[in-house]
Amino acid sequence: MASKILIISPREDGSGRISLTHKAEGASGISRISCDVSPADLLQLVLFCEGCDLRRIYGEPQMAEVELDGLTVTYAPSGDEIHLLRQIGYSEKAARIACKTFLTEMAGVVEAVLDQAETSKHGITLKTLLKHADLPAAYAAQFTADETAAVLHRLHEMALLILNDRAMEKGSRFAKLLRAKKSRPEAEACAAELVASLADSLLTRAS
Incomplete structure (x- = not known):
């Protein structure tokens, strides 16, 4: 070996x-x-x-x-x-x-990178947005309640990293959405859309 x-x-x-x-x-x-x-x-x-x-x-x-x-x-x-x-x-x-x-x-690397995102300028706001991003019903039906919670937690972590990176880009439109309270629903929709997209990419099983 x-x-x-x-x-x-x-x-x-x-x-x-x-x-x-x-x-x-x-x-x-x-x-x-x-x-x-x-x-x-x-x-x-x-x-x-x-x-x-x-x-x-x-x-x-x-x-x-x-x-x-x-x-x-x-x-x-x-x-x-x-x-x-x-x-x-x-x-x-x-x-x-x-x-x-x-x-x-x-x-340990995953935890370190997540910690940096969570403590970044937009970390708290992004975590708040993602609380409203649920697992699409089609996938939730495949799992037990505990599995659904575990999957959603992982998807939220990935989405947090992606959205934080997007918000840190110079001139980012998403960062502008985060700054203005009136555009917060649009930012929330972006977060939910990303979680759904990740679910489609990672959870789909061959029939």
Whole structure:
């Protein structure tokens, strides 16, 4: 069995670092994949992991991929694995790791990124908006009350990250909606629409 040590570390500025040290079967020596991750890329990695995990538990697992700066992360449902491909110039390094292991290591990163969003300028307002964004009835009917609460919690977390990122963009129309009380219903509708869209993307099962 290959030996692997995975470390994913968030930083206070919102960036992070991924490091995977492994020794493949039949190979001599230790190989290492490491990559610094920008705040924007770390956000995308968090959303990727949350989405894959929701599909694995409540929807239908399917192949997914996110491209960061110099690192491609792919979820392969056939083996329930995460594939890492690190490219520097013409040099490539690749490795595989169990999805459960990857998600476990990412848990602390997810919490750190969520905490930054919740304590941001718009965090409280966004959490208030999302309280009114329910799981579409078509999906709620598939789950027990406890499952519905768990799914909705995860969707709200993802929506919070996406909406906070959207609100932080320079000249953002969504940020303008948040600032004016008279446009708050429109902002609330945007939040509900996003939650419904995430549900459609992550929870739909093949018939």
